[in-house]
Amino acid sequence: MNTRNNTNQWLFEITPKNKFFSLNLREVWQYRDLLFLFVKRDVITVYKQTVLGPLWYLIQPLFTSVTFTIIFNNVAGINTGTVPPFLFNLAGITVWNYFTACLNGTSDTFKANAGIFGKVYFPRIITPISVVISTLIKFGIQFIIFIIFYIFYYFNGANLSVNISILFFPVLIIIMGVLGLGLGMLISSMVTKYRDFSNLIGFGIQLLMYLSAVMYPMELIKEKIPKYGWIVDYNPLAYVIETSRYMLLNVGHISILGLVYTLGITIVIFFIGLLVFNKTEKSFIDTV
């Protein structure tokens, strides 16, 4: 048999190094059933043996919103314009929660799944993607509660309106998910070697929240502390949150430039994350 001919017939090859960049979409597609089963598992196992079940998803944002309303609006006196402060906070928190849930869920990928990853191969990226999707379901439930409160306030005479740009709201959520996924993949890869990063994540997310305009309008920080306000300007998350409030509640501003910047950063982070993730998945099992 001709050797050269022979080599061409190999179905695949296992080698030390990955090609510089490879997201094998076809392979991911082959494993799509696994993706859905992971999502199903994540969703099912959260409710099992709880009395309140999915209600737990609602308690956290509601309580946080109430707390924020008391502290930031009633005590600190942040003005939310015509929008009820509670609704203002709830909108910010709902969107923000989606990001943190994605980040938290994916940044743990390698460590939490070392057991499975050490025994069987499937495209590793399935795991973080499944987290982002199952988190989307959680987001959906939280969003429904937002809508319920929206309607409640509306019929109680609050001056509420949605902006026509709400049609692009799903795009915004996708950006949020991809950003969380990208960052999560990046961090999960680094955690395999240096556990320090998992400590960083916990309080890092909290700090980031204060820089992401979750409980205040973006304008306000620039007005109050012009010296440091620019930090928020460079935070892509702040644009997503500000814009989603603009869409949902018709308050604040929409900055096309800011959104283009956000989109750019998201794409860059996602691809860096993917790159590092691909490099790590080949041999992380030796170091984790």
Next chain:
Amino acid sequence: MKKDIILKAENISKQYRLGQVGTGTLSHDLNRWWHQIRGKENPYLKIGEINDRSTKGTSDYVWALQDINFEVERGEVLGIIGKNGAGKSTLLKILSKVTAPTTGSIKSRGRIASLLEVGTGFNGEMTGRENIFLNGAILGMTKKEITSKLDEIIEFSGCERYIDTPVKRYSSGMTVRLAFAVAAFLEPEILVIDEVLAVGDAEFQKKAIGKMQDISKGQGRTVLFVSHNMAAVKSLCTRGIVMEHGKLVLDKDIDTAVSYYLGGSGSERSNSKKFDNFENKIFKLNEIGLQNVGESYDDPLIENKEIELVTSIFLKVNDAERYHITYHLYNDMGESLFSFSNSSSEEILRKGENILTCTFPVNFFQSGSFSLTLFIVEDKRQSIFKSSDIIHFTVIDGGRELGVYMGREPGNIRPIFEWNNQ
């Protein structure tokens, strides 16, 4: 006939870092990166030594695998054998893409599914049925494939009654049955299996082996099989490779490979022992050895062939018939099993060279390790010489009928009695 190579491993090596990963990792990483951007070789690839767990090495880096080359033909069942730490599992991990080799490559013409563990990804909160789908998908099956085999899987597992109960309520045996059942219905071109037969009770083992046979023999699937159970390896595999300290030392037919492995990998063997200093004014002991009838001391002792114990002793006295040889047999736990002596037979010792052979019937010893203690007895009354643990020997499984229980039966001997049914 043209060979149809389905899998080819070329120069596979794998390096591991020993000690605590963490301290010094950063400096090594930086150094490695610094070499890399200058276009130099990874400085840590050069150092590293043979992976021998028992000796203390000087380097922090070891080669768990070194230059492994082999080819597997379509439909072949390859057994990979070796001691603990020989690199078998590392090889399987590389084959199943769990970790990447440090150098070398593996080329394949077929989809590989690996079974390094049963029940990977089982979730206790989910029901048996849900877990079948999840586990199947993790192993690479599509939902459609699983659905079409669901009834068979459930039936094979024997857990029908519990199938809609969360798996955390299962006994460990049931979990394993369910998990194996899923794996048994995998249909890749190449199947990689590690030690999974060590689970479950005898009945289930029998079922599992039978299924494995169907997979390899009946359906012509290519299988790579790692096990310490030589009986299973012998009955399932057609070819064997023996690994030692991360190197491939033998690649032959399965019987040769198993013999080589069991024979202490060819280096030393304790089935015979020569003596220089067991001497007094009455006798001089030359050699004691065990072998299967018709084989030599260098071959492994197989349970289902006659085994002979040969004692070579020189008697210096004229009244040699006064002396008898008695052995006490111990198992590897140090429990004495029984004693036997030539005084119960017609054979007596004579002056001069004596080569005394005692033959054990077929299937007398159960596979395992044994040791003998020698006594030289005078006038059947008192022992004038005793040597404890004078020789150790290991009896191994013979090839067994396919599909029968592959584990070790209890006890130390396995005599065959006459049965009658009136």
